[in-house]
Amino acid sequence: MEGYSNDHASVVGATAVQESVVEAIDVVRVYGEGDTAVNALRGVSVEIAPGRLTAVMGPSGSGKSTLMHILAGLDKPTSGSVRIAGTEITTLGDNDLTRLRRKHIGFIFQFFNLLPMLTARDNVLLPMTIAGEKPDDAYFDELIARVGLDDRLSHRPAELSGGQQQRVAIARALVSRPTVIFADEPTGNLDSRTSGEILDLMRGSVDEYGQTTVMVTHDARAAAMADRVLFLADGEIVKETGRTNQREILQIIDTLDLQ
Numbered sequence: 001m002e003g004y005s006n007d008h009a010s011v012v013g014a015t016a017v018q019e020s021v022v023e024a025i026d027v028v029r030v031y032g033e034g035d036t037a038v039n040a041l042r043g044v045s046v047e048i049a050p051g052r053l054t055a056v057m058g059p060s061g062s063g064k065s066t067l068m069h070i071l072a073g074l075d076k077p078t079s080g081s082v083r084i085a086g087t088e089i090t091t092l093g094d095n096d097l098t099r100l101r102r103k104h105i106g107f108i109f110q111f112f113n114l115l116p117m118l119t120a121r122d123n124v125l126l127p128m129t130i131a132g133e134k135p136d137d138a139y140f141d142e143l144i145a146r147v148g149l150d151d152r153l154s155h156r157p158a159e160l161s162g163g164q165q166q167r168v169a170i171a172r173a174l175v176s177r178p179t180v181i182f183a184d185e186p187t188g189n190l191d192s193r194t195s196g197e198i199l200d201l202m203r204g205s206v207d208e209y210g211q212t213t214v215m216v217t218h219d220a221r222a223a224a225m226a227d228r229v230l231f232l233a234d235g236e237i238v239k240e241t242g243r244t245n246q247r248e249i250l251q252i253i254d255t256l257d258l259q
């Protein structure tokens, strides 16, 4: 991805400083009101640096999906600030937010979320079709080869395995070269071997394209492939580590009682 790092670097004196591509400051999200109010996020601050794979872990109900939806501009915080590629999104109107998401954000979901009536090719191209753009042919071909879909492009999702459907979803997320991809339990619906292949693909897109990726996961094996792991509990980040192994991740989960 040529020029990628330059897009996100500012030069201070002679030193290039990598800016975060997504930044949340003191984000609070309360669902509902009064006695039934749920404090899903209680003041989360986090910066996502470019070109890295960040995993978000935590028990069910700890706020992982809420945080991801807010960082991706799919939901607004009750208070706090969120910037995507330098733009404060909490004050944007719906149209501007949609445009910003289209330009900067890619998504990968647990249940793939492909359109059943479209072929694999058309599903991959959908973000570009919606934006009225065409991908570079060479990049499209390379991407399809990379995700191993060369001989499946004319198939519809129902004719593909779960792993193949997730490959389509990965290519769809990568095709527009978004600033950041958010993946919500990308291996949650796949068997162990297929999960490994999908994780390798995601890791590869970070290493080879510099694709900034944030992944919510319950899977310590997935988190062990990340450059950084954030642990959420009860709406707060309670711990973070750099790249580490599965054993240490499981130990943190055990020690902090994050099952």
Ligand SMILES: Nc1ncnc2c1ncn2[C@@H]1O[C@H](COP(=O)(O)OP(=O)(O)OP(=O)(O)O)[C@@H](O)[C@H]1O
Pocket (backbone or CB within 6 Å): 031, 032, 038, 039, 040, 058, 059, 060, 061, 062, 063, 064, 065, 066, 067
């Ligand atoms: N739309 C909503 N209305 C009310 N409460 C909600 C809503 N969405 C989430 N919550 C609550 O907010 C808290 C955080 O939910 P969230 O879905 O972010 O957790 P999570 O860590 O992603 O959980 P899981 O791993 O089970 O997906 C939970 O207590 C949940 O019940």
